[in-house]
Amino acid sequence: MEITESKIRQQEALNIESGSIRDDQNQEECPTSAHTIGNDSWQQVSLMLVTSFNCGWILSFSNLMLVPLGWVWGIVSLLLIGFFSCYSSCLLAGFHFIQGQRFIRYRDVMGYLFGKKLYYVTYMLQFSTFILANMGFILLGGRALKEINLVFSETALRLQYYIIITGVVYCIFAFVVPNMSAMRVWVGASTFLTFGFIGVLLAVSAKDGNSNRHRNYEVRGSTVGKVFNALGAVSAMIVSNNSGMVPEIQSTLQKPVVRNMRIALCTQYTVGLMVYYGVSIYGYWLYGSDVPDYLPMALSGPKWAKILINLAVFLQNVISQHMFFQPVHEALDTKFLKVDESTYSRRNITRRFLLRVLVFTGNTLVTAAIPFMGDFMNLLGSFTLVTLTFIFPSMIYIKVKGKTARTEMKAWHWTLIIVFSILAVATTISAVRLIINNVRNYELFANQ
Numbered sequence: 001m002e003i004t005e006s007k008i009r010q011q012e013a014l015n016i017e018s019g020s021i022r023d024d025q026n027q028e029e030c031p032t033s034a035h036t037i038g039n040d041s042w043q044q045v046s047l048m049l050v051t052s053f054n055c056g057w058i059l060s061f062s063n064l065m066l067v068p069l070g071w072v073w074g075i076v077s078l079l080l081i082g083f084f085s086c087y088s089s090c091l092l093a094g095f096h097f098i099q100g101q102r103f104i105r106y107r108d109v110m111g112y113l114f115g116k117k118l119y120y121v122t123y124m125l126q127f128s129t130f131i132l133a134n135m136g137f138i139l140l141g142g143r144a145l146k147e148i149n150l151v152f153s154e155t156a157l158r159l160q161y162y163i164i165i166t167g168v169v170y171c172i173f174a175f176v177v178p179n180m181s182a183m184r185v186w187v188g189a190s191t192f193l194t195f196g197f198i199g200v201l202l203a204v205s206a207k208d209g210n211s212n213r214h215r216n217y218e219v220r221g222s223t224v225g226k227v228f229n230a231l232g233a234v235s236a237m238i239v240s241n242n243s244g245m246v247p248e249i250q251s252t253l254q255k256p257v258v259r260n261m262r263i264a265l266c267t268q269y270t271v272g273l274m275v276y277y278g279v280s281i282y283g284y285w286l287y288g289s290d291v292p293d294y295l296p297m298a299l300s301g302p303k304w305a306k307i308l309i310n311l312a313v314f315l316q317n318v319i320s321q322h323m324f325f326q327p328v329h330e331a332l333d334t335k336f337l338k339v340d341e342s343t344y345s346r347r348n349i350t351r352r353f354l355l356r357v358l359v360f361t362g363n364t365l366v367t368a369a370i371p372f373m374g375d376f377m378n379l380l381g382s383f384t385l386v387t388l389t390f391i392f393p394s395m396i397y398i399k400v401k402g403k404t405a406r407t408e409m410k411a412w413h414w415t416l417i418i419v420f421s422i423l424a425v426a427t428t429i430s431a432v433r434l435i436i437n438n439v440r441n442y443e444l445f446a447n448q
Helices: 005-012 042-053 056-066 070-093 106-114 116-152 159-176 181-211 223-241 246-250 257-290 303-324 326-336 346-369 373-401 407-441
Strands: 020-022 101-103
Touching (some): 042 257, 056 070, 056 257, 070 257, 106 373, 159 346, 181 303, 246 257, 246 326, 326 346
8 A cells, every 4th residue: 555645754753762553453563662561550550640749749739839829719720720630631641542553652642643843842841841850859859858957957968968869869769670660669668658758747737737826828929929929839730730741651551551541540630639639738728828848847746757757758759750750761771772682681781870870960960050949840830741731632632533523622622722822831931930030049059
């Protein structure tokens, strides 16, 4: 059968890693990847999503998401962002197979449907998101270690030392656990640590709730400041619910892939969401507008509680950050490792070690230089995650289903594209404004 020019263009848009495979009834070719494909159960992936999204960052959500909005708009925004995040993620999961092809990478889907330009745009959006997220995890780990030090001494070492320690630990873990499927045992440990630090936090902070009778929930700032802060809060909500890597996570699942991924996503947006939303609302109720950007800093409980919480946060983040950074590791491993050899062959071990050291050295250095806690959250949730989470899935739907979809469905997805495009521009402006303000207030390598 003659191959059309359009088909040739679509095939050229696929990346060099050949991230799509045929899904014929009688035979399925293995995709070219250095990481494991199609091996994990939906239970494992569900638990990984729940615990990874309930990482130590949830201890900053009260300040980032609710303080700028207050009770009414805060709760309404949480519900709306949660609903549309679940809807868009499940929609995207439905396009893991297109025209008999399986796609294990988001950028490959966009390249196949829209050409090389969208392939590279997706690549840029995803990898900037993953790198910034990893820097945020390094920063949070360093902050947790410094809080432990402050329990024992009023004068702790500079934050940069703890950031370096965190970067080294993350690097070692990423080397020892080579891919997402290898996280199986560690997901269980992450579950224990997650509900451990949340449980201790709730128990110890209950005393503060009983003693704090005069809580202030006023949204502070000028009118312009309130608007920009509200947009920043929406960005943080988007980050709290989305990863920008649904196809990459879905690639690890056993068959039926689409069904299993949607089950995992529904678990995240029910069980997982109730936990991180619950902690966020509880922290805001407890301390009002005075809640700090890292909740354990406000605790007046015993020293052992602060130590346990921060230690559990640090250890849990070691595991959680690994999931959110997997697409970067997968791309580098597929490019530089010997795919036809064992993951644990001598050459692959050596190359993987060098790749991990190179990546985490760069991320740790940049994090130490600009340790601004909330900026990562706002910048992540602005242009990059809004586009990856809400805009691109609707574009895919229109492209694949455009000729057969009902008119009202096409209108619905065009509406989503327009609305979230406007939101992306607005939240990006807000995030850039916040970064500029922090640059004015802080110097490089600041000891926060």
